[in-house]
Amino acid sequence: MNRIYNFSAGPATLPTEVLEEAQAELLDYQGSGMSIMEMSHRGKYYDAVHKEALANFRELLNVPEEYAILFLQGGATTQFSQIAMNLLGEGQVADYINAGAWSKKAIKEASIIGKVNIAADCGSEIPTRQARQEELKLSPNAAYLHCCSNETISGAQIKEFPKSDAPLVCDMSSDILSRRLNVSDFGLIYAGAQKNLGPAGVAMVIIRKDLAERVPDSVPEMLRYTTHIANDSMFNTPPTFSIYLLCLVSRWLKKKGGLEAMEAQNDRKAAELYEAIDATDFYSGTAVKEFRSTMNVTFRLATEELEKKFIAEASAKGLDGLKGHRSVGGIRASIYNAMPEAGVDALIAFMKEFEQANA
């Protein structure tokens, strides 16, 4: 077996230990004679996994009692409309910060459901960035304020979360569990799993339970947060194998020292990589420095031809998934929790070599 360094933005690299454990028990989970994915979600084996995953994430993120943690399907993309269906009542307005491609998608879906006010718009600026508090034009009595904590495509990350009288709703798909977090500052946090949590096919939602009560009667049962809160995310058959992998990742995070240790490691990895980018004019970062993401490190070379060569040669050396998003081009190194420091070191070494050969 020859594992490479996978810098893909998502679905993304997972801890090798997690995959090894899943592999070992794939056909016979704990001597049951069945795979965990073949078992009833109402049975004792899966029930223990489900509860452990919930408990571990509650502990890791220090989630207060008045918040529920939900495992839902449909990714963050389903949340874009589900949030508005549940929280944006008739005659109300929701504030949205547009900081890039993912903000825009959330805005587009919410606008089909209700009234949206763009509180700030830096979504098309280059260098890329997040909005600053002083530029926010907030609505009086907004239903909520929505932001995207880390724009995966542009590589711009919120360092200080916006403040508003309205509940803060945040898409944390690409940086949840990468740093410490004060959950009490938020009304709702959501994240597709396929970056920092596990495989694609499950989304985590953390919601202040009283907010969920806002849901209008016109919303189908399956799309109400109240339904999933009342049923502990077992209203319908959950994506059991995906949640099992989330559980293994949560154990791995606890073993690694939790979010404090993760944050320190992520800061270190990102700092080293940005240092390599800033060392010469050969590479140039694409995000405003104060908003540089610790998860998705985006940069450019002088020409698209050179970028193509960089990506191809890196791939040949076992550094894969470095191509920037098709909408913006350039290079993107996604260095989520599961990317080891050795992977970042290998990338930096390659960058130096490549520069020497091509400068």
Next chain:
Amino acid sequence: MNRIYNFSAGPATLPTEVLEEAQAELLDYQGSGMSIMEMSHRGKYYDAVHKEALANFRELLNVPEEYAILFLQGGATTQFSQIAMNLLGEGQVADYINAGAWSKKAIKEASIIGKVNIAADCGSEIPTRQARQEELKLSPNAAYLHCCSNETISGAQIKEFPKSDAPLVCDMSSDILSRRLNVSDFGLIYAGAQKNLGPAGVAMVIIRKDLAERVPDSVPEMLRYTTHIANDSMFNTPPTFSIYLLCLVSRWLKKKGGLEAMEAQNDRKAAELYEAIDATDFYSGTAVKEFRSTMNVTFRLATEELEKKFIAEASAKGLDGLKGHRSVGGIRASIYNAMPEAGVDALIAFMKEFEQANA
């Protein structure tokens, strides 16, 4: 490794060969140095899997060109409302047949969206059954007629699909791919994967493309069938690992001889099991004979105490998951495609032993 016979209703047993293949390549897919679940859904490896799965199911089910096959998230339960959101316009009525617990859930969700007419109601009858054509009270100009082809809990299966001038919409979660099917008879077919298709976390939808065009402007993009048709189920990140397993199951089905061979095997397994039930008065089937399911074989013993003993002793002999649904009790043996004939033989042998010891 000691695999047992798993009669669970879903998530359910999967072909051992499929799990072995998934296990072998879990950390290194085709020499890529990555798991298939760690790869970008836009990359060449996953793209080939996605396309092969679609092509295999199109071939297996003989799906005509004017129909799209979609892989969606949220299970059949999300479809309950999504169907009504997309196909049931304002001022229209949809006909629903109530034949049991799953029909009822579909009706409940659709009723939140629009007007529902109960075309027939045999959902609470015991012995359990499906509706007959002559008892259907169809609405003139109905948006569609909805039925559930196999009520997983009651063990009652449609043998001849209902006829209506309206498009037929069918929940086939627990019997899709178990028998030959004329897709042209339907407007929309849907199925959660966790019985006959693969792991929980993905639903298959087969929809006549022109029907999808009915969708009102008020439906969010993510919940429109048109969105997923236009994007080949890649509008957002699909549940890649689940679809990879579906692809492996589709290959296994083709190798086994396709739906003709599956139907013959399923008929044989069910006939043998029902023969054992009917052989004496010790066991009694719970569904009307003409509607007996080939997938979920439901029966009772004289007392609940005896049923409890049956389930416990069977489990001790490696025959697991035989407990009936908590809402109805009794015994339920789910014998989906992946349950080998040897598993059914073992169950029948145990039934005879148990009867001799307890009659």
